[in-house]
Amino acid sequence: MNHLKTWWYHPVVQWIVRTFYYTAILLGLIIIYGFAAAHTGSFIYNEF
Secondary structure, eight states, rough: OHHHHHTTTOHHHHHHHHHHHHHHHHHHHHHHHHTGGGGGOOOOOTTO
16 A cells, blocks of 8 residues: 555556546636637628
8 A cells, every 4th residue: 555655656656647637627627618619600790
């Protein structure tokens, strides 16, 4: 168990885990909100 704790708190492992975590959050937000704005109504100033 101590070997696993030592491995988990290694700085490189922490950096890789955080990178994957924040990349997953960013991709999730892009999937949720990125495609919703493509089908919105017309631009408000088109008729001027």
